[in-house]
Amino acid sequence: MLQSQKVMTNFGRKPRLHSGVDTLRHGLASLERYIPPPLYRHLFLTRIARAPLAIEGFEFRPVQSLFELEEALRLVNESYARRGISTVCRAGMRFSAFHLLPGTTTFVAIKEQQIIGTVSLIEDSMLGLPMEDVHGNEVLLQRLSGQRLAEVGTLAVSTHYRGKGVPLMLYNAMFRWAMHYRGIEKLLIAVHPRASSFYRKVLFFSPMGRVERYTKLNGALSQPLSLGLADAQDTFRSVYQSSSVKFAVAGQHTNFFDFFCQRDFDAIRLPADARVHRWQEQDVLIHMARCGVHDRHLGKRVKRALALA
Amino acid sequence: MDTGLLRAIYREITTKQPFTRTPEPELVMEAQPSVESYASSAGQGQALSGTYLYHAAQMCALIKPGDVVLDIGCGPASLLLQVARLNPRAEFVGVDLSKNMLDIARDSIRQQGIDNVELIEDDMTRLGRIGDRSVDVVISSMALHHLESLEQLESTFRNIARVLRNDRAIYLNDFGRLKSTESVDYFVQRASDGADQETLLDYRNSLLAAFSLEEFQTLAASYLGPCARVYSTALSPLMMVIRTPKRRCVKTMKPEFKRRYAALPASRKADVQQLRLFLRLGGLASAF
Numbered sequence: 001m002l003q004s005q006k007v008m009t010n011f012g013r014k015p016r017l018h019s020g021v022d023t024l025r026h027g028l029a030s031l032e033r034y035i036p037p038p039l040y041r042h043l044f045l046t047r048i049a050r051a052p053l054a055i056e057g058f059e060f061r062p063v064q065s066l067f068e069l070e071e072a073l074r075l076v077n078e079s080y081a082r083r084g085i086s087t088v089c090r091a092g093m094r095f096s097a098f099h100l101l102p103g104t105t106t107f108v109a110i111k112e113q114q115i116i117g118t119v120s121l122i123e124d125s126m127l128g129l130p131m132e133d134v135h136g137n138e139v140l141l142q143r144l145s146g147q148r149l150a151e152v153g154t155l156a157v158s159t160h161y162r163g164k165g166v167p168l169m170l171y172n173a174m175f176r177w178a179m180h181y182r183g184i185e186k187l188l189i190a191v192h193p194r195a196s197s198f199y200r201k202v203l204f205f206s207p208m209g210r211v212e213r214y215t216k217l218n219g220a221l222s223q224p225l226s227l228g229l230a231d232a233q234d235t236f237r238s239v240y241q242s243s244s245v246k247f248a249v250a251g252q253h254t255n256f257f258d259f260f261c262q263r264d265f266d267a268i269r270l271p272a273d274a275r276v277h278r279w280q281e282q283d284v285l286i287h288m289a290r291c292g293v294h295d296r297h298l299g300k301r302v303k304r305a306l307a308l309a
Numbered sequence: 310m311d312t313g314l315l316r317a318i319y320r321e322i323t324t325k326q327p328f329t330r331t332p333e334p335e336l337v338m339e340a341q342p343s344v345e346s347y348a349s350s351a352g353q354g355q356a357l358s359g360t361y362l363y364h365a366a367q368m369c370a371l372i373k374p375g376d377v378v379l380d381i382g383c384g385p386a387s388l389l390l391q392v393a394r395l396n397p398r399a400e401f402v403g404v405d406l407s408k409n410m411l412d413i414a415r416d417s418i419r420q421q422g423i424d425n426v427e428l429i430e431d432d433m434t435r436l437g438r439i440g441d442r443s444v445d446v447v448i449s450s451m452a453l454h455h456l457e458s459l460e461q462l463e464s465t466f467r468n469i470a471r472v473l474r475n476d477r478a479i480y481l482n483d484f485g486r487l488k489s490t491e492s493v494d495y496f497v498q499r500a501s502d503g504a505d506q507e508t509l510l511d512y513r514n515s516l517l518a519a520f521s522l523e524e525f526q527t528l529a530a531s532y533l534g535p536c537a538r539v540y541s542t543a544l545s546p547l548m549m550v551i552r553t554p555k556r557r558c559v560k561t562m563k564p565e566f567k568r569r570y571a572a573l574p575a576s577r578k579a580d581v582q583q584l585r586l587f588l589r590l591g592g593l594a595s596a597f
Binding site: 126128132133136137138140141143144209210299300301304 | 395558564
């Protein structure tokens with residue numbers, strides 16, 4: 001991303017560090033936009049079908065302790081730094097109040113007691129959603145429509161487990177949690193336009209607004225997408241159930257509708273009830289100390305949301 | 310267009326000097342009947358709802374997520390709450406000297422379940438409980454004419470400049486002083502449909518107590534910095550706006566404003582349309 005500055009356009013100009021750096025790369029990624037959705041889905045499914053999915057020996061579940069949450073946040077920081085949208089900080093993780101809220105569920109993929117992937121579901125709260133920093137208007141319009149909103153955020157997968165479908169399994173666990181346990185009606189996500197083809201054509205997200213620059217993430221481009229969960233289930237059924245391309249999960253043929261909405265996987269371990277994990281005040285304080293964040297750095301509303309008074 | 314308006318416009322153009330100002334009979338709106346009638350004039354479909362929608366949309370273009378917004382003379386906070394709901398990531402502080410007004414405001418905050426508004430009982434000419442450089446945006450709606458004298462207005466402006474951070478944004482709107490009292494009577498009579506006697510009397514007093522366009526221009530130029538511009542309705546300065554340039558794009562919010570506009574009753578729609586037309590002629594583009 002950072003290397004993709006065009007030489008001629010920046011010729012004679014001062015090097016710009018934060019803005020004007022991130023552009024859509026000219027090449028395969030930008031061509032993806034022009035592939036018709038059915039063909040894109042076909043290509044994606046055949047690619048998935050080629051390698052076995054990450055199931056054996058994996059475990060996908062919400063975090064259960066502060067240790068796991070911090071490992072997940074470290075993974076996020078490391079992955080963001082590699083992508084050039086953040087820097088490695090001293091604590092190895094960035095403090096994020098959203099991840100400590102009772103409405104936030106952080107999912108982790110675990111193999112051999114190592115956390116190798118994570119994604120978070122951040123429900124709408126008094127602090128709003130993280131993407132409101134750049135897409136405030138769009139989120140507000142969704143909120144005024146009266147639906148239960150949640151944002152999908154901080155996806156990161158360890159480099160050693162690339163191409164094994166870890167994000168797919170994490171999304172699978174998260175969709176089930178959002179739909180059946182938490183009663184979420186609309187999922188929002190802010191993605192780089194390069195990745196938006198996948199979300200739009202395979203998962204049927206629809207664009208909510210314009211592409212903006214995410215100031216906090218080193219000026220990276222970001223496009224807001226949304227997905228109504230009830231509609232999504234119907235669309236999945238009509239599109240994927242009749243699809244000819246099948247892929248194998250744990251030795252059995254399946255399609256995307258079956259994968260996301262019907263089949264139960266042993267690897268996905270959701271809690272028995274829909275209760276959210278509420279972090280103890282002690283845990284919050286320990287986490288703040290480890291991140292090097294003091295009370296006085298936090299705003300009044302953040303403190304109230306975290307019940308720090 | 311009726312002949313009354315033409316006559317009023319003619320008077321406004323030909324008269325040289327504005328009439329002398331009569332301050333409001335009560336500096337602080339503390340008496341129970343006037344507080345209640347004013348608070349009820351801001352509800353859905355009530356006398357001020359159209360005007361409030363117009364100004365709320367304008368204010369949204371100045372407020373960024375994470376800002377601290379100060380409303381000077383918030384009264385029953387009807388406009389403040391409307392703006393606060395539209396900007397959930399910003400923090401709002403409302404300042405008013407009238408305890409009764411703030412009590413009504415607290416009630417509606419509780420009813421609507423809003424958590425980003427804080428109310429402070431304070432004098433707007435001093436702003437003693439607001440720290441220096443602690444505010445990003447200062448807004449105010451139809452409050453400045455409650456001040457007693459020009460010196461008080463000057464000290465209010467000085468304190469606005471004091472509490473604002475460097476990247477300042479200001480949106481103040483108030484009535485402007487007309488040139489003849491006949492015009493005042495004409496505009497009050499125009500607003501008379503659907504409004505009760507208390508509100509009309511308050512409206513008339515407000516128009517008589519308004520500061521003139523020149524006074525606003527001089528004070529804004531000397532205290533609020535080069536970016537703040539004074540706009541007024543064309544032909545007669547019935548409504549005045551002091552505003553700094555936009556800080557945020559509200560294009561995607563337009564459908565929401567239009568939906569709210571469509572929900573207003575016909576007479577309130579006319580308010581918005583007139584305000585939009587005459588302020589646009591005066592140089593201020595509408596936000597929706």
